[in-house]
Amino acid sequence: MPISSSLEPAPAHTQVSRDFIQNMPKVELHLHLGGSYPLSYLEEISTDHDRQCLHEYLCPKRDIISYHEWFRVFDVIERVVDSESKVEEGARRLCHDLAKDGVIYVEIRTGLKDYGQGYVAYIDAVQRGIERGIKETGIQARLILSFRRNTPFDLAKLTVEEAIARKDKGVVGIDVSGDSGIGNIEPLLPLLTKAKESGLGICIHMGECVEECDQKLILDHIIPHRIGHGVHLGDDAHKIVHENKLAVEACLTSSVIAQMIAKEEHHPAIEWWKNGHPVCFSTDDPLIFQVSLTDELWKLSQMENLDKKQLVELSYDALNYSFLSKEEKESLIHKIKNYYC
Numbered sequence: 533m534p535i536s537s538s539l540e541p542a543p544a545h546t547q548v549s550r551d552f553i554q555n556m557p558k559v560e561l562h563l564h565l566g567g568s569y570p571l572s573y574l575e576e577i578s579t580d581h582d583r584q585c586l587h588e589y590l591c592p593k594r595d596i597i598s599y600h601e602w603f604r605v606f607d608v609i610e611r612v613v614d615s616e617s618k619v620e621e622g623a624r625r626l627c628h629d630l631a632k633d634g635v636i637y638v639e640i641r642t643g644l645k646d647y648g649q650g651y652v653a654y655i656d657a658v659q660r661g662i663e664r665g666i667k668e669t670g671i672q673a674r675l676i677l678s679f680r681r682n683t684p685f686d687l688a689k690l691t692v693e694e695a696i697a698r699k700d701k702g703v704v705g706i707d708v709s710g711d712s713g714i715g716n717i718e719p720l721l722p723l724l725t726k727a728k729e730s731g732l733g734i735c736i737h738m739g740e741c742v743e744e745c746d747q748k749l750i751l752d753h754i755i756p757h758r759i760g761h762g763v764h765l766g767d768d769a770h771k772i773v774h775e776n777k778l779a780v781e782a783c784l785t786s787s788v789i790a791q792m793i794a795k796e797e798h799h800p801a802i803e804w805w806k807n808g809h810p811v812c813f814s815t816d817d818p819l820i821f822q823v824s825l826t827d828e829l830w831k832l833s834q835m836e837n838l839d840k841k842q843l844v845e846l847s848y849d850a851l852n853y854s855f856l857s858k859e860e861k862e863s864l865i866h867k868i869k870n871y872y873c
C-alpha cells in the first residue's frame with residue numbers, strides 16, 4: 533500500500549544546491565555490503581599489498597575495468613574483511629557513513645560467507661553491526677540476503693531459509709546478484725517463489741550485460757518486486773517490467789563504470805522515470821565507485837535540471853518501493869515531510 537507524498541508544487545524559483553540534496557532525508561535501496569565498506573576502515577585493516585590492490589580497482593583507474601573484470605575487486609575485499617568481527621565493525625561504520633550522507637533508511641544486501649564460524653555466524657555479525665549502527669546514528673536499516681545465479685543449491689536454500697527465519701527481525705528480502713552472465717538460475721527459481729510466498733521482498737539484478745539469456749525464464753517464473761539496473765532488458769522482459777510497473781533500481785555511476793552504458797544520460801530508467809515508471813536511484817557499491825547517494829542525486833539533478841519538489845519526491849518514492857511495512861514507512865515519512873513540504 534503506497535504512502536502519499538502530497539507535496540505542494542514547487543515555486544518556479546526553487547534552485548537546488550548540492551547542500552539541499554546532502555541534507556535531504558534520503559532512502560537507499562540498492563547497496564551491497566561488500567562494495568560499501570568505508571574505504572578508511574578497509575585501509576585501517578588491510579595489509580600493504582591489499583591496500584595497493586584495492587586502490588587499483590577504485591577510481592580513477594576504473595575506466596579500464598570491464599563489467600566481468602570488475603567483479604574481481606570483491607575477492608580483494610573478502611580477503612581484507614576476513615572475520616566476523618571485521619564484518620560487524622564494517623557494517624557499523626557503513627551505517628555511520630550513510631547517516632552522515634543524510635540517508636534515513638537503507639536496505640543493505642549481502643551474500644552469505646563462511647569466515648570459519650559458518651554462514652549463520654556471518655549473518656549474525658552483519659546484523660549485529662547494523663543494529664549497533666542504528667543505535668548509534670538513528671538511521672533505519674534492514675538486510676536483504678543475496679545469492680548468485682551460480683550459487684550452489686544448498687547455499688541458496690540456506691540463504692532463503694535464513695531470510696524467512698529472520699523476517700520481521702531485520703531481514704526484508706532476497707536479492708539475486710553477481711555476474712549476470714554466469715550460472716544457471718533455473719534450479720534456484722523455486723527458492724525465490726518460496727521467499728516471495730513467505731512475504732519477503734524480491735529484487736533481481738537484470739539487464740546488466742547483453743549476454744544475459746535468462747530474463748524471460750525468470751520473469752515467467754516469478755514477478756519480483758524490484759529489478760536491479762534493468763539497463764539491457766530484452767523486449768519480453770521490458771514488457772513485463774513495464775506492464776507490472778516493477779520498480780527499477782537505477783545506479784547511474786555503477787552502470788557507466790561497469791560498462792553497461794557509455795554515459796549516465798544513457799540510462800534508460802531516466803526516461804522511464806520521466807514517463808511515470810517507478811524508479812529509485814541508488815549507489816550499488818559506494819566504495820568501489822567512490823560515490824554517495826548525494827553524489828548520484830546531484831548528478832541526476834544537474835542532468836535533468838530537477839527542482840526541490842522532484843528531488844524530495846524521489847525520497848518518497850524510494851520509501852514507497854522499500855520492503856518496509858506500511859506502518860514502518862509511515863513512521864519515517866515525517867522526516868521527509870519536515871524537510872520540505
Ligand code: IMP
Binds near residue numbers: 564565606643737790
Ligand atoms: P557482498 O555480497 O556483501 O560481499 O557484496 C559484494 C557482492 O555483491 C559481489 O561479490 C557481487 O556478487 C555482488 N555485486 C555487487 N555489485 C554488483 C552489481 O552491480 N551487479 C551484480 N552483482 C553485484
Ligand code: ZN
Binds near residue numbers: 562564760
Ligand atoms: Zn548491485
